[in-house]
Amino acid sequence: MRYWINIILPLIGITIVILYSICGGACEYLRGTIFGSSLNYLGIFYMGMLTLSNLLKRGLIFLFLLSFGLGAELYLLGFQINNNVFCFYCLSFGAVIFLLFLLNFEKSKKIFITISVVFGLILFSVLFKGSLTPAYAEDILQPSFGNGQIKVRLYTDYFCGPCSALEPKLEPVITDLVKKNIINITFIDTPIHAQTTLYAKYFLYIVNEKKEFDHVLRARAILFEAAKEKITENEKLKAFLKKKGIGFKSFDTKSTFGVFSNYLKEDKITATPTCVINNKGKKNRFTGLNIIKALESLK
DSSP states (O other): OHHHHHHHHHHHHHHHHHHHHHTSSSEEOOEEEETTEEHHHHHHHHHHHHHHHHHTTOHHHHHHHHHHHHHHHHHHHHHHHHHTOOOHHHHHHHHHHHHHHHHHOOGGGHHHHHHHHHHHHHHHHHHEEEEOSOOOSSOOOOOEEOOOSEEEEEEEOTTOHHHHHHHHHHHHHHHHHHHTTOEEEEEEEOOSSTTHHHHHHHHHHHHHHOOOHHHHHHHHHHHHHHHHTTOOSHHHHHHHHHHTTOOOOOOOOGGGHHHHHHHHHHTTOOEESEEEEEETTEEEEEETTHHHHHHHTTO
């Protein structure tokens, strides 16, 4: 029975990593690397090694990998606690390792286990590079609309499934609030996924060409459509926009880079979609379907 559990649980771990990568719920931004390699890939590799060592019945290697992984997870848990940012998928992955460890713990090898745990803990404390807030590597623009006193910042990612589903539902609510001069909204394309930086650049180019609210909403819908078609190359995206009749004008947007980076840090954005509403100095943050309810309450 333990043999099969030792196969099933690593497969669950791989599934958790895949769900995290494709944003099973909200797209979270608590990322980390070891030697430049994403923990997503390392997590899949790690669970694959556990499965392989179990299949080959390499008990000592399997026990070392589990103990090492437990040490690494203890460090990552401390990292989340220290920064007060928690990732459901990360915690679930850690729970899988903890369950495997409990199932395979051998009291007779406690010294070997202790050394392996400490080794994992120390190695991750030295080599792990964590990131809590999305940051752009390229220029960005601040596209704001409306003359209302209530300030709204909408953080979305074109490759985030929940964002793609939510934004069309938000459009009529936002339109009503902007045209009634209730809100001033800023669309902040948040690079949870690497491909979004390219899309964000073209969104800004579109705004630079024609900064009209209705036009911008249509352009965003088309960019979400392009993301669904998995267009990730510069020339293909340009062609797609031209085919849809969306013009754009390139420009240097470096002067506003700091503004958006500060927004991301100030609002502690760790997932998309997120909406931050500042109403008379009182700031509230909403995610998922709660965004619609929050905006509708402003009418």
